[in-house]
Amino acid sequence: MSRATVSRVVNGVRNVAPGIQEAVREAIARTGYAPNQAARSLVTRRTGAVALVLSATGGSFTARLFSDPFFGRVVDGVLPVLRERAVQPVLLVSESEPARLQLVDYLRRGGADGALVVPLDEDDPLPGMLVAAGLPTVLFGRPRPGVRCGWVDLDNAAGARLAAEHLWAAGRRRPAVVAAPESAPAARERLDGFTAALAARGAVAVPVERGRYTEESGRDAMARLWARDPGIDAVFAANDLMARGACRFLAERGVAVPEAVAVVGFDDSTAARDAAPPLTTVRQPVEEMASAMARLLLARLDAGTPRTGSRLFEPVLVVRESA
Amino acid sequence: MSRATVSRVVNGVRNVAPGIQEAVREAIARTGYAPNQAARSLVTRRTGAVALVLSATGGSFTARLFSDPFFGRVVDGVLPVLRERAVQPVLLVSESEPARLQLVDYLRRGGADGALVVPLDEDDPLPGMLVAAGLPTVLFGRPRPGVRCGWVDLDNAAGARLAAEHLWAAGRRRPAVVAAPESAPAARERLDGFTAALAARGAVAVPVERGRYTEESGRDAMARLWARDPGIDAVFAANDLMARGACRFLAERGVAVPEAVAVVGFDDSTAARDAAPPLTTVRQPVEEMASAMARLLLARLDAGTPRTGSRLFEPVLVVRESA
DNA sequence: GACACATGGGAGAGCGCTCTCCGAAACCTT
């Protein structure tokens, strides 16, 4: 029996007589034969694997990676979609400059058919490098300008609007914002969406201070806001950790949350649930976004077209005790 | 210029005139050429990648995976060793039966040159499957009987002895044990090591109850011990979570820790540090063990021999407040 | 019963590398 016939049976194509099929399968099972992926890839130009890249530009981040439940949610969303299509999910971490270069090299050489990238930092060069290498890529979060690839993202402006409307409806008329660094598009949308929604309701200029996503920086930003205007009755923070920082400052000053000042966070991370008081926050459907990301990539691989689709998700306001 | 010359330059072998080398490198840089890994693997029978497999037999464990800092420590230990050798680390998760089969298939086809496996459950069939498939494998923890592969492990008996000696030196003469399921070799060693060390000092029979590694099961085991003998003045638990459970039971009964009953855990996980009171516990050097695991695998791949070495690590007692 | 037509399965090219040969050229040595 020729190799061609075996190949046909293994790949389930063309018409092979049932008897022969049976014999081939039996032989495969008996000998424990496994086709050589390298040889197969050489001709099919497919590896059957897709990379899920967790990338950061800052130093040692495996501690962050394996303690922030966010990544677990991403993985949970991605795995079932790939498994169903018999595509092997491969996790890669890019935590330093040499790691990034090695990783790009690995993928350029054909380590995987495509990449799902979760960048932690806005200035991460990795997505641009992968796209430049011609690798089908889908990002969690919109790419930097000039990088053309698929993405999934949250409608940050809509989320900010939800927060604004909630605070307004609760009678808060002197809100402030603890924003994130200006460079981040998502951060800009959250800020602009919030101020625009309030302006539409006739609110005057909203005081803004910026943090760097950490709890400590949120605390400091809140301190600056308070110094500028102790009449503030609500705070919208660009993420949950900074919202916690704001709460901590207010607690230190003996300001009651939410009675005197209402606080709304963003993300609905576990940090929001575990905060004191539990944070009212804007939720992103991470698992759904992650599985959509996987589906977008698979669709592109199937189609073979150079363009990848994108999808914007709607946020939901989760009301707890802080506002 | 022939392909052979280019190949020689890329792989840095044999004598190629410096001028030619320069020209080749320049051309590679200019055209952005990346060698096809599949073609290369086909002839070298190497992929240049090593799998780090995180495996569990129970259901959804990505939540556990991305919240237990243990895995982050393992990854931190493995990555630098592989990077230094320009081997691409590839994380694979095996969280269900179909995932396991797909993963074994992927590796059997040549997805990676070897596997570093971190099994969470003692009855995990994955290591045996990989070894049977002929894949160079190194385990975190000793393999089940009959599975011949390399491993790194902690000298559990020595750790248990440290705990026993610490409690004895503190004047505790009526200790009890919250042990793990009998099936686990590590668990058996911890129990036997503890009782043997005490017997050597003339202690009478030590009461033992078993838990299933969780805090809740530790609490229940402690309750059974207490029902058997409320005169117990010390407890040695086979892991930190069960030690916490024991503390919780004692707190519920108003029994002071460590004044009335001293508690010693095992692992020195963050659960130990965050416990109330902070746990005295036996520490495993996870990062070191993980990098040793990577080195053992690389050594085997270099040597090409079918046998892989193993290494046993010495535990250290970390004294905090619970004993 | 002769033809067209569908169907099963073999032969063989070729995917893009590596690496062993081997010939050509440069360099010593006596």
Added chain:
DNA sequence: AAGGTTTCGGAGAGCGCTCTCCCATGTGTC
């Protein structure tokens, strides 16, 4: 200067698959 020795680089086989031909059968039609 003639031979031996080393150095450099080309030719070409072959890694283990897939997939396109193409021929040998089997099936249907008038």
